[in-house]
Amino acid sequence: xxxxxxxxxxxxKEDIRFITGNGQYTDDVVxxxxxxxxxxxxxxxxxxxxxxDVSAAKAMPGVIDVxxxxxxxxxxxxxxxxxxxxxxxxxxxxKMSPHPAIAAExxxxxxxxxxxxxxxxxxxxxxxxEKVVVDYEVLEAxxxxxxxxxxxxxxxxxxxxxxxxxxxGDQKAVEGAFAQAKHVTTLNIVNNRLxxxxxxxxxxxxxxxxxxxxxxxxxxxxxxxLARLVIAAFVGIAPEHRLRVIAPDxxxxxxxxxxxxxxxxxxLWAARKVRRPVxxxxxxxxxxxxxxxxxxxxxxxxxxxxENGKILALRAHTIANLGAYMSTFSSSxxxxxxxxxxxxQYDIPQIYxxxxxxxxxxxxxxxxxxxxxxxxxxxxxxxxxxxxxxMGLDPxxxxxxxxxxxxPHQTPVIMAYDTGDFGASLKKAMEIADVKGFNKRxxxxxxxxxxxxxxxxxxxxxxxxxxxxxxxxxGAGVGLWESAEVRVNPTGSVEVLTGxxxxxxxxxxxxxxxxSERLGIPFENVSIVHGDTDIVQFGMGTYGSRSGxxxxxxxxxxxxxxxxxxxxxxxxxLEAAEGDIEFKDGQFTVAGTDKSAAFGDVALNAYIAHKxxxxxxxxxxxxxxxYDPTNFTFPAGCHICEIEIDVExxxxxxxxxTAVDDFGTxxxxxxxxxxxxxxxxxxxxQALLEGAVYDSGGQLVTGSFMDYAMPHAHDLPSFxxxxxxxxxPSNPLGIKGCxxxxxxxxPAAVINAITDALGxxxxxxxxxxxxxxxxxxxxxxxxxx
Amino acid sequence: MPKVSxxxxxxxVSGDVEARTLxxxxxxxxxxxxxxxxxxxxxxxxACVVHVDGVAAKSCTTLALQCEGxxxxxxxxxxxxxxxxxxxxxxxxxxxxLQCGYCTPGMIxxxxxxxxxxxxxxxxxxxREQLDGNICRCTGYHNIVKAIAAGAKAMx
Numbered sequence: 001x002x003x004x005x006x007x008x009x010x011x012x013k014e015d016i017r018f019i020t021g022n023g024q025y026t027d028d029v030v031x032x033x034x035x036x037x038x039x040x041x042x043x044x045x046x047x048x049x050x051x052x053d054v055s056a057a058k059a060m061p062g063v064i065d066v067x068x069x070x071x072x073x074x075x076x077x078x079x080x081x082x083x084x085x086x087x088x089x090x091x092x093x094x095k096m097s098p099h100p101a102i103a104a105e106x107x108x109x110x111x112x113x114x115x116x117x118x119x120x121x122x123x124x125x126x127x128x129x130e131k132v133v134v135d136y137e138v139l140e141a142x143x144x145x146x147x148x149x150x151x152x153x154x155x156x157x158x159x160x161x162x163x164x165x166x167x168x169g170d171q172k173a174v175e176g177a178f179a180q181a182k183h184v185t186t187l188n189i190v191n192n193r194l195x196x197x198x199x200x201x202x203x204x205x206x207x208x209x210x211x212x213x214x215x216x217x218x219x220x221x222x223x224x225x226l227a228r229l230v231i232a233a234f235v236g237i238a239p240e241h242r243l244r245v246i247a248p249d250x251x252x253x254x255x256x257x258x259x260x261x262x263x264x265x266x267x268l269w270a271a272r273k274v275r276r277p278v279x280x281x282x283x284x285x286x287x288x289x290x291x292x293x294x295x296x297x298x299x300x301x302x303x304x305x306x307e308n309g310k311i312l313a314l315r316a317h318t319i320a321n322l323g324a325y326m327s328t329f330s331s332s333x334x335x336x337x338x339x340x341x342x343x344x345q346y347d348i349p350q351i352y353x354x355x356x357x358x359x360x361x362x363x364x365x366x367x368x369x370x371x372x373x374x375x376x377x378x379x380x381x382x383x384x385x386x387x388x389x390x391m392g393l394d395p396x397x398x399x400x401x402x403x404x405x406x407x408p409h410q411t412p413v414i415m416a417y418d419t420g421d422f423g424a425s426l427k428k429a430m431e432i433a434d435v436k437g438f439n440k441r442x443x444x445x446x447x448x449x450x451x452x453x454x455x456x457x458x459x460x461x462x463x464x465x466x467x468x469x470x471x472x473x474x475g476a477g478v479g480l481w482e483s484a485e486v487r488v489n490p491t492g493s494v495e496v497l498t499g500x501x502x503x504x505x506x507x508x509x510x511x512x513x514x515x516s517e518r519l520g521i522p523f524e525n526v527s528i529v530h531g532d533t534d535i536v537q538f539g540m541g542t543y544g545s546r547s548g549x550x551x552x553x554x555x556x557x558x559x560x561x562x563x564x565x566x567x568x569x570x571x572x573x574l575e576a577a578e579g580d581i582e583f584k585d586g587q588f589t590v591a592g593t594d595k596s597a598a599f600g601d602v603a604l605n606a607y608i609a610h611k612x613x614x615x616x617x618x619x620x621x622x623x624x625x626x627y628d629p630t631n632f633t634f635p636a637g638c639h640i641c642e643i644e645i646d647v648e649x650x651x652x653x654x655x656x657x658t659a660v661d662d663f664g665t666x667x668x669x670x671x672x673x674x675x676x677x678x679x680x681x682x683x684x685x686q687a688l689l690e691g692a693v694y695d696s697g698g699q700l701v702t703g704s705f706m707d708y709a710m711p712h713a714h715d716l717p718s719f720x721x722x723x724x725x726x727x728x729p730s731n732p733l734g735i736k737g738c739x740x741x742x743x744x745x746x747p748a749a750v751i752n753a754i755t756d757a758l759g760x761x762x763x764x765x766x767x768x769x770x771x772x773x774x775x776x777x778x779x780x781x782x783x784x785x
Numbered sequence: 786m787p788k789v790s791x792x793x794x795x796x797x798v799s800g801d802v803e804a805r806t807l808x809x810x811x812x813x814x815x816x817x818x819x820x821x822x823x824x825x826x827x828x829x830x831x832a833c834v835v836h837v838d839g840v841a842a843k844s845c846t847t848l849a850l851q852c853e854g855x856x857x858x859x860x861x862x863x864x865x866x867x868x869x870x871x872x873x874x875x876x877x878x879x880x881x882x883l884q885c886g887y888c889t890p891g892m893i894x895x896x897x898x899x900x901x902x903x904x905x906x907x908x909x910x911x912x913r914e915q916l917d918g919n920i921c922r923c924t925g926y927h928n929i930v931k932a933i934a935a936g937a938k939a940m941x
């Protein structure tokens with residue numbers, strides 16, 4: 001392994017600009033004559049808009065225009081859409097409501113836009129926004145997903161606020177298996193609603209060039225091409241070839257920046273109207289109210305086992321809250337990204353899952369780090385843990401008894417696991433976590449008045465999203481391949497244009513490691529380009545831990561073509577047959593001779609084209625590949641969490657965290673470990689701290705960092721992170737993906753540890769000190785303070 | 786509009802600002818020093834931390850006019866003219882203490898203040914407790930804590 005090749009912990013290229021303050025995030029981009037957009041947002045969760053009076057606002061200093069939903073409608077700007085069709089059990093299509101970028105008739109959640117002020121500065125815009133008078137007829141709202149079906153109907157298209165009633169699996173077979181079971185474990189689970197909270201708030205900046213009739217949008221996007229496609233083809237702002245979308249440095253995404261948002265549409269529309277650039281920068285309060293939230297499932301789950309602890313079947317019913325409107329991929333999250341993972345790491349003969357997706361008067365809910373898979377892992381890993389405790393079995397033993405041990409393995413819920421070694425990750429995690437010494441540590445903790453608990457989470461997920469034909473058959477409106485263009489310059493340096501997008505993942509480094517190793521050129525001579533639809537060929541963006549498995553595979557395929565073409569050029573240069581040219585460590589050599597040419601010389605010759613005629617061989621050295629994976633990838637592993645609870649305060653402290661993950665091939669272990677750390681922190685946040693709370697009237701009670709508990713440094717321990725490896729057979733590099741594993745694994749590990757310590761299972765997330773203390777009072781009054 | 790003058794990264798600067806202009810707006814919009822970021826509106830996230838007369842301050846909660854005559858250091862002022870990185874910047878890179886980079890300028894400026902207050906030999910507990918005013922959503926803090934300990938040592 002070279003110092004910068006595959007497997008090396010290369011320090012990141014992108015860091016230099018970030019640590020010196022030279023990053024270029026969307027809000028750092030300033031266009032000449034730029035104006036600022038300030039939105040007037042609904043303070044009500046559900047109301048009829050009777051009148052919007054903008055006259056006073058228009059008269060305010062520095063105001064260029066004030067635009068309303070009625071104008072948006074009269075300009076025939078289309079609705080935002082959800083791009084994944086789900087059909088209900090009865091065959092009917094999902095009930096997608098219109099989603100105008102500015103509401104004209106009704107508002108459906110607090111924060112829904114009703115008007116936008118375009119002003120010379122943000123401050124002047126805010127002053128004017130306060131002068132917009134909206135006459136609302138306030139209507140009854142519903143926010144609790146469990147009560148949505150009986151609540152007031154939000155959208156005309158969706159009776160009972162039901163978007164779909166979907167199912168997966170063989171219900172009859174599952175019922176049969178439950179009838180045979182010796183033991184059934186039943187859990188009622190609320191997977192708490194989360195706010196993604198990337199630290200960079202969303203920003204949109206739009207500029208119209210009247211001379212060329214082109215629009216440009218700078219935005220905080222994980223997938224600028226997809227934004228352009230949706231805005232062009234569905235919203236209808238401008239055709240694709242006259243719309244450029246640029247996502248420069250993006251300050252974290254975690255899913256929330258996949259989606260196409262109203263503010264992007266409005267800035268584009270307004271920029272063309274006022275003939276000046278229009279920028280909107282969310283403040284954190286707006287982020288809380290309008291970013292797509294995550295999770296929000298209410299589930300009843302059951303596990304059937306025989307007398308030996310062999311799992312016979314799993315059954316789940318989930319109500320998924322999709323909020324007031326269907327966000328871009330919202331329909332897929334509680335269905336194909338959730339129920340398909342309910343087999344976990346286990347050989348479960350029968351699984352049946354029903355999912356009812358509902359509208360409520362809350363912000364839209366869509367993919368957030370893990371997206372469906374954390375919810376599935378939580379269901380499976382809580383069921384298995386509780387089943388073991390109820391049956392008096394060791395939780396690790398029960399897992400081992402049921403692990404899938406041979407591959408490929410077809411689960412009853414679509415997924416065909418291609419490789420893995422679940423026993424190996426469990427074993428390694430148990431060793432690192434010193435599970436053998438746990439009882440001793442527990443006794444010591446008890447002497448100090450602390451309750452100590454240990455929890456496992458043996459998770460699996462599906463990444464490398466995804467084979468286009470497969471997702472198409474499941475309702476996706478897009479293909480999920482990825483593209484790469486490798487441009488070799490005449491001097492032998494290389495640019496790679498990737499359709500993925502980085503917002504913290506370090507693609508500029510890992511992708512360069514691959515190219516450097518493959519072409520035998522210095523790491524410094526490789527640049528990675530992404531995030532601009534005018535420069536980069538169509539690509540699908542970054543989410544679902546897909547950039548390595550799919551995006552880098554596309555680069556490999558393009559590099560294959562580069563090598564093939566370069567060999568032809570080298571053959572002319574070395575006056576040899578093409579079949580005799582070998583390529584290794586950056587040198588093209590005629591087999592069995594000492595005649596060779598360096599990669600840089602071949603690149604130059606490809607461009608000067610003096611050694612061959614243009615009729616024999618095209619000049620130049622640039623190749624493109626569109627790579628479609630053959631299967632999902634299946635990262636899996638085992639996390640073990642050890643906690644201590646202070647019985648006087650109910651505060652949980654994580655004293656030990658062990659993660660052993662199988663990500664297949666690892667390009668840069670430093671970056672992979674960082675991804676695991678961050679994922680665990682978000683999962684621990686879900687388990688212990690975070691929860692978006694709406695009151696029954698639809699006000700977001702947790703609307704700032706003062707009310708919504710983000711994990712801080714002192715809430716978390718240092719993590720012990722290790723790996724096992726089985727290579728993914730479905731892509732040329734053997735990569736499985738690492739971006740979401742931590743967030744998928746960790747909530748169940750934490751709650752399994754807390755319930756182990758308390759000896760009771762009914763501990764909801766987030767397990768705040770108050771929650772844990774209250775549980776302690778209910779369960780063991782003798783232990784309580 | 787009132788005029789404000791201060792020294793930023795060693796250079797005298799001045800500008801006409803509305804009285805309500807925040808220091809972070811003056812830095813970002815008037816001086817185009819966009820390394821200082823805004824991540825919240827309630828002074829929790831710390832992406833905006835700069836040094837005012839050598840002490841860490843949240844520039845999103847400081848009026849520009851309050852800084853009349855003050856000496857301000859931002860992330861852009863840490864590396865030497867020749868591009869040599871400050872040891873704390875170097876430590877963040879070496880320890881992978883950043884991912885998306887958005888919270889990083891504030892983290893580094895806050896880290897320097899932790900060193901100023903506590904010296905160069907920092908234990909994990911001290912660093913974690915004293916980072917309370919800064920939020921990172923990417924790293925889980927693991928490598929930030931390592932970076933600050935290493936950077937503090939390198940500054941000794």
